[in-house]
Amino acid sequence: MKIGVLILCYNNETDLNQQMIEELSAVAKNIKFCFVNNGSTDSTIDKLQILKEENESDITIIDIKINKGEGLAIKAGVRYFFNKINLQYIGFINFKDFNLKLNFNPLFDLILDSKDELIAYNSKPARSRKFKRLLIKNVFSLTDFFEYLKIDLKKEHLKTIA
Incomplete structure (x- = not known):
């Protein structure tokens, strides 16, 4: 399953760091x-x-x-992925939704390990979701998906919501 992730940034200059990019690079092959x-x-x-x-x-x-x-930022990223890379699913998340102490590897490993849940989540009727579908049908909010999996992104380490 090919997955793309859009990370939306707005005035995050001080939040971006070398460690984060290295961690993303480690999972970028998948x-x-x-x-x-x-x-x-x-x-x-x-x-x-x-x-x-x-x-x-x-x-x-x-x-x-x-x-x-x-919405425009998401559409721009989706268009890029749609035109340049053949992906089955495209998730998006606002950078502000990340806890800066969060280790990215387990977060994105969780996406790869949750393929069945992703398929089930993505097949839910659009009316039961918090967002509207965009250009293609398999675009989804990672924040909503993690909530569906009962994962709390605000925790320093990935923990399930009680």
């Missing part, structure tokens, strides 16, 4: 990542470019010059 800079007014795009160059990672960066909302 999951394709695309950072979408959504009109940041700080140096988020510069920091993303530096981190990408330093790691020679297969991570894509899309720069939207003016913030026109989360």
